[in-house]
Every structure is written in structure tokens, then in C-alpha cells.
Amino acid sequence: MSISSSLSRTGVAAWYERRSRRRRSSRGADASLAIGVAIIGIMMLAALLAGVLSPADPIRQDIPNALAPPGTDGHPLGTDALGRDVLTRMLYAARTDLFVAVGAVLLPLAIGVAVGTIAGYRGGIVDRVVTGVVNVVFAFPVMVLLIALVFILGPGIPTIIVAVTLVSWVSYARLARDLVRRERSMDYVLAAKVSGLPTRRILGRHILRNIIAQPVTFAMSDAVAIILFITALGFLGLGVPPPAPDWGTMIADAQPYFTTHWWLAVFPGLAICAAGLGLSLIADGLSQKWNAQ
Amino acid sequence: MTEPLLDVRDLVVTFASGRGWGGDRGRIHAVRGVDFSVRPGEAFALVGESGSGKSTTAKCVVGLQKPTRGSITFAGAPLDPARDHGQRRAIQMIFQDPYSSLNPRMTIGAALIEILRVHRLAAGREAAERRAAELLDLVGMPRSALDQRPRAFSGGQRQRLGIARALAVEPSLLVADEPVSALDVSIQASVLLLLKQLQRELGLTMLFISHDLAVVRQLCDRVAVMADGLIVEEGTVGQVLTEPSADFTRTLLAAATDLPPLDLDLEHRQPKQRSTP
Ligand SMILES: Nc1ncnc2c1ncn2[C@@H]1O[C@H](COP(=O)(O)OP(=O)(O)O)[C@@H](O)[C@H]1O
Ligand SMILES: [Mg+2]
Numbered sequence: 001m002s003i004s005s006s007l008s009r010t011g012v013a014a015w016y017e018r019r020s021r022r023r024r025s026s027r028g029a030d031a032s033l034a035i036g037v038a039i040i041g042i043m044m045l046a047a048l049l050a051g052v053l054s055p056a057d058p059i060r061q062d063i064p065n066a067l068a069p070p071g072t073d074g075h076p077l078g079t080d081a082l083g084r085d086v087l088t089r090m091l092y093a094a095r096t097d098l099f100v101a102v103g104a105v106l107l108p109l110a111i112g113v114a115v116g117t118i119a120g121y122r123g124g125i126v127d128r129v130v131t132g133v134v135n136v137v138f139a140f141p142v143m144v145l146l147i148a149l150v151f152i153l154g155p156g157i158p159t160i161i162v163a164v165t166l167v168s169w170v171s172y173a174r175l176a177r178d179l180v181r182r183e184r185s186m187d188y189v190l191a192a193k194v195s196g197l198p199t200r201r202i203l204g205r206h207i208l209r210n211i212i213a214q215p216v217t218f219a220m221s222d223a224v225a226i227i228l229f230i231t232a233l234g235f236l237g238l239g240v241p242p243p244a245p246d247w248g249t250m251i252a253d254a255q256p257y258f259t260t261h262w263w264l265a266v267f268p269g270l271a272i273c274a275a276g277l278g279l280s281l282i283a284d285g286l287s288q289k290w291n292a293q
Numbered sequence: 294m295t296e297p298l299l300d301v302r303d304l305v306v307t308f309a310s311g312r313g314w315g316g317d318r319g320r321i322h323a324v325r326g327v328d329f330s331v332r333p334g335e336a337f338a339l340v341g342e343s344g345s346g347k348s349t350t351a352k353c354v355v356g357l358q359k360p361t362r363g364s365i366t367f368a369g370a371p372l373d374p375a376r377d378h379g380q381r382r383a384i385q386m387i388f389q390d391p392y393s394s395l396n397p398r399m400t401i402g403a404a405l406i407e408i409l410r411v412h413r414l415a416a417g418r419e420a421a422e423r424r425a426a427e428l429l430d431l432v433g434m435p436r437s438a439l440d441q442r443p444r445a446f447s448g449g450q451r452q453r454l455g456i457a458r459a460l461a462v463e464p465s466l467l468v469a470d471e472p473v474s475a476l477d478v479s480i481q482a483s484v485l486l487l488l489k490q491l492q493r494e495l496g497l498t499m500l501f502i503s504h505d506l507a508v509v510r511q512l513c514d515r516v517a518v519m520a521d522g523l524i525v526e527e528g529t530v531g532q533v534l535t536e537p538s539a540d541f542t543r544t545l546l547a548a549a550t551d552l553p554p555l556d557l558d559l560e561h562r563q564p565k566q567r568s569t570p
Contacts, residue, residue: 188395194356196412196462197407
């Protein structure tokens, strides 16, 4: 259930199988990976260099120059209803959204894989407890749970990361648990045990290395879903608190002007699409590369 | 008579089958009371058809399987599944499937060095690298293998690497679970020859598992025949293979492959026999 699979409740494993069956040439994988990394790399660079690329202040209002169209002097992508520069706001929004997406992916990835790996390897009571907790979290509708959590914790960047982590670590835990259960009876793991390697080492250096590809690939495509989720929260007014910019809030603010001032919604929308495309390409390239091995 | 290195008494292993209803029907009796002992320096064979409980017995000996009942004694001390460091080191295993028994993502060197360092068998990284190279020499693999991953090697080569890994910790008992049955017949002899040479040079004791009596004849001193979780016959290779007393052993003999004899001038070599009557 992470967010992306909440749309269709097929399991994560099924999702991965489908993805793996799509076999393409390794050149295709390299191309996907290269383009994806390029897109995300450029966006991250732009986010980091926001202050250099655009000297304007992302939250300073300039009412007399409000709603200037793209191409206006000093405002290549125009200004919003409060006269703030759209390009500048988009650059600073990239900072927020990419940072939140990375945090909201890495945290559940790390927690879920760690918990799932231990449960899968240990089995017994530990496994039953973890599986029970995972199933309980899975039983809730994702969006409802997330929005409830944001309500309880109050809006803000840490809230978004905590809420997404609480909800989506279970997908990684289940995926890792199933993979480790399959892996732990493989001869190379038994051989490591016979060699007298400590369990910590068998898990960390042997099993994890052989199973990590799938959770990481899954995380990449989950990042797309998380960006959409942040956007949705922003749209519902539960996202990053104003006046700090994020793409979702920008689109939400643009709502009254959809028909009259298109640029307010279209540019942040394009940014979201580009981020999603970049992350999907990376996920696709990685999964193809790992499957080829 | 010398004290046995390995002594297995009344070993029983029962698995829950997951099928059937209650009582005895839901259990698989893989090993049903097995006794045998292996003397220091000898090669002891456990033969039997597939499913007769050989691997389960071997797993109990190396500590991968908890016996349901029975005792295993090694060098005079009881051997639990949670054995101490020294006992674990002393008993090593060669696996049947050379394709799944090496970690696909680790280079041969990294895998060997890891074992050497965990057991503090080499002082420092350089010493470990040197020792890993020596291990490769020992099993007849080129040192260039250190930087390669398992997929660069054939089945026979991988089995040699598996042997190198087992020898890394300088064991006294080597358990080989059908070490050549997954290999091409053309390569089997060379791997068996290597095992025999290593056994002699290093003074290893060997528990050799096979379903093939021809292979056992080449390599072993004594043999126990397993059927359906029990030992049905035991004796020297000469006795059991020339005058089998159990019907079952006769069937096995008839099924043995016709392996060319190993080119080894062993003093205690059994007289050559055809494997089929
Ligand atoms: N982990 C296990 N769980 C359930 N049954 C098992 C397990 N391991 C082995 N068995 C069963 O125990 C019996 C003996 O198996 P095994 O020791 O592998 O025989 P062999 O090595 O002689 O072919 C077989 O019927 C096998 O199906
Ligand atoms: Mg077996």
C-alpha cells in the first residue's frame, strides 16, 4: 500500500513482477536511466541554485505588477495574483517538494526494509507480530489515514514526512520480508551460516545486497506518488504552510485563474510531470538493469 | 579402535508437513533413528536414494537443522545447533548445487577474505588476500578468480570455489552433500580427484553423501546405506559393494553410474569392480 499501489490494490510483488516481465535491451535501460537522472539532476541543481538563478524574493508581494503574463520584463514566467515571480517560486518550490519526497521515501524505505528483513529472517513470533502490524496498517484506506495524520500532527514539512513514513513503511516491510524469506533458505545463505559468519553480517552483507534492488526500484516510483500526494495536500490546504512555495499550493492558489491566467497552474503542473517522469525513468532503468544481472 | 571424530546416535528429524490432519499424518519422518560414527581421517559415505534423509542428516551435523531427537558428538563434546565458534569452524560443508551456493553479488576474493577475517585467520587485509590466493591454488583455480563473481565460472569451477571456501577455516571434518551430482559426468571425476587429494594432504575427515555407489567406491573407506530415514546396511566399501546384504543396496548398485576409475595410486585402494553385475 504505499501510496502508488493504493490506487489498485495489487500487491507490491505483483507490481514488480509485471515491471520485470517488460524486458528491453540494456541500451534501453541505460537510456531510461540517463534521461531520468538528467531530469532529476537538473531539477535538483535548479532547486539548490534557486537564489543564484533568480535573484527575486519568492514571497515578496508586488501587487501593482500582479498577474503579469510570461515574458514580461524581469518575470520570464509571469507573476501570480500577489505579484510574486512565478519562476522564483517554482525554483524554491522544487527545493521543498524534492526534499520532502526524498525524506518521505528514504525514511520508510530504511525502516520498512530493516523491519521486514529481520521479520523474514527470524520468522516465528517476530514475523507474526510484524506481519500483524503490517496487515493492520494495510487495512486502512491510505489517503484517509494520511490526511487524518496530517490533521492530528498539524501541517508542515515534518508532518508530511512522518505521516508518509507511518503509512508506507509497511509496503517496504512486506516486500523485504517476502524476499528475505525466499532468500534465507538459499544455499549461499546456508553456506554463510556454516562458515560461521555472524547473523548481522549475513543479513547486511549477503541477504540485503541480493534483495535491495526491488525495494529501491519501488521507492523510486513511490517518490512520484509522494510528490503527487504533497501536491494534493497543498491543494487541500494541508500541505506546506504558506507563504513558503510548493508546486501543489501554487496550483491551488491558481484555481480562480485557470481560464484567464493559464501560466499560474501550467508551469507548476509541468514541473510535477517532469519530476514524475524523471523518477519513473530512473525506476524503470534500475529495475531493467538489476533484472538483467 | 580409535575414538570416533563424529558420533551420531539415534538421530531423529521430523518435519511438519502442513498437509494432513492432526496426529501423525501431518509429519514427515525424514530421519528415523540413525546411528553412525566417523573415525578421524577416514572418508565415510552415506548413500541412499533421493529423499532417504541424507541431506537432513548432513544438515544436523553442520548445525543447519535442529534434530528432533538424538545426540551428535564431535571430538568427544556434544554438538548443539547453537554450537560454539570452534565447533562451527571445525565442521564445514560442500553443497550440492554449485550455482546457488555462492553469493552471486560477491567476488570470490571478498567472500574468502570475509571468512578469514571474521575468524581472525589472517592478520590484516594483505595477509587475508595472500591466504585467499593460496586457497585458490589449493583447489586448482587461477588467482585471477579473486576479482570475479561466481557467474564467471562453470559448475565444476564453482564447486572448486565452494571447496576453497570450506577449507578457508581449516576444518577437521568436511561434509560433502552430493558434491558432484549437479555436474557434467565429464567434470565429476576431476572434482572427486581433488577432494581425494585434499583429504589425504590435509588429513581431513570426510562425510561424503551420494546416491551413487560408483562415486563412493572411488572415494570412501566405509559406507552406510540409508533408506527411508534409516540405515539399512553399513560396512567397509569392499564389503558392502561386493556382498551387499540388503536388497536395497543391490538395487542401488544396479543403478550406479559407470564412472571411469580415478587415476590415483592409493595404497588402500579397493579392488576395481564393474558397477553393474
Ligand atoms: N525443510 C523441510 N521441510 C519439510 N520436509 C523436508 C524438509 N527437508 C527435507 N524434507 C523431507 O525429508 C525427506 C528427506 O529429505 P532429504 O534429507 O533432503 O533427503 P535426501 O538428501 O536423501 O534426498 C524428504 O521426504 C523431504 O521431502
Ligand atoms: Mg539431498
